[in-house]
Amino acid sequence: MKKNIIITGANGFLGSFYTEFLLKKNRIIALDKKFTNLKKFKTNKNLDLIYCDLSKEKSLNKTISIIKKKKIQIDGLINNAAIDAIPNKGKLKLNQKNWIAEVNVSLFASILLCYEIGNIMKKKKEGSIINIGSDLSVIAPNQKIYKTSFKNYIKPPSYSIIKHGTVGMTKYFASLFASDLIKVNMISPGPIFNNNPKNLVKELKKIIPMQRLGLKEDLKSAINFLMDNENNYITGQNIVIDGGRTII
Numbered sequence: 001m002k003k004n005i006i007i008t009g010a011n012g013f014l015g016s017f018y019t020e021f022l023l024k025k026n027r028i029i030a031l032d033k034k035f036t037n038l039k040k041f042k043t044n045k046n047l048d049l050i051y052c053d054l055s056k057e058k059s060l061n062k063t064i065s066i067i068k069k070k071k072i073q074i075d076g077l078i079n080n081a082a083i084d085a086i087p088n089k090g091k092l093k094l095n096q097k098n099w100i101a102e103v104n105v106s107l108f109a110s111i112l113l114c115y116e117i118g119n120i121m122k123k124k125k126e127g128s129i130i131n132i133g134s135d136l137s138v139i140a141p142n143q144k145i146y147k148t149s150f151k152n153y154i155k156p157p158s159y160s161i162i163k164h165g166t167v168g169m170t171k172y173f174a175s176l177f178a179s180d181l182i183k184v185n186m187i188s189p190g191p192i193f194n195n196n197p198k199n200l201v202k203e204l205k206k207i208i209p210m211q212r213l214g215l216k217e218d219l220k221s222a223i224n225f226l227m228d229n230e231n232n233y234i235t236g237q238n239i240v241i242d243g244g245r246t247i248i
């Protein structure tokens, strides 16, 4: 059955992958600040591109009202956007500006969308919300690993706090919407290969029991499964997709 699915950060490395494979059978409402990676689907009638600055409440509210005006049932929501998922060379700079921006994009935007879109889904008593976590939703970063490729780099605490917070957010909305038959779950990928530096890949392989980084394709089955109406009884869960990285 064709579904209407909202994806945040749809232009990003993983967001554009989710958009591309879900677009084959569904209508996608893609939210982002840029759409460079989605240009090739521009003529696809099943793709709606909506400019939304997820860090700004005004932009978010405008987007929600555009979605409501479409008067369509929303079947799925993937809260995928985040800031700075990829290590850079800079030193750790703790400042309120970055903290607020990161928390706004990953948590505030997600809670507002969970609530507002959940309320649309409620009417049909059906829907699936997937929040995107990370292996850092269950473990702390291994800072030594990054240092092999990015001198002075320290994974910021905000990333860990946000991803752990996403677990709480997922449980909160799963509980809030359980009686409306809306499922709210989370997937937590380990590092996904994206032409990362050779040294980093080598070090990561040593601590991943399956001895490889994840591939974008490794995330597809969990997304499909959680979006599928056949999943009627799994809610509030965090599915970790990491080749065993977090079990040792």
Ligand SMILES: NC(=O)c1ccc[n+]([C@@H]2O[C@H](COP(=O)([O-])OP(=O)(O)OC[C@H]3O[C@@H](n4cnc5c(N)ncnc54)[C@H](O)[C@@H]3O)[C@@H](O)[C@H]2O)c1
Pocket: 008, 009, 010, 011, 012, 013, 014, 015, 031, 032, 033, 034, 052, 053, 054, 055, 056, 080, 081, 082, 083, 084, 085, 086, 105, 132, 133, 134, 135, 188, 189, 190, 191, 192, 193, 194
């Ligand atoms: N790439 C990985 O290896 C990996 C591993 C584990 C978890 N994750 C998680 O997967 C998700 C996607 O990661 P990615 O690697 O594709 O990141 P990415 O940086 O490629 O994509 C993030 C997207 O979010 C958008 N975005 C950021 N701020 C925004 C704002 N204010 N308004 C609108 N859009 C905004 C960006 O434009 C971008 O398109 C993130 O939640 C990340 O934490 C990624």
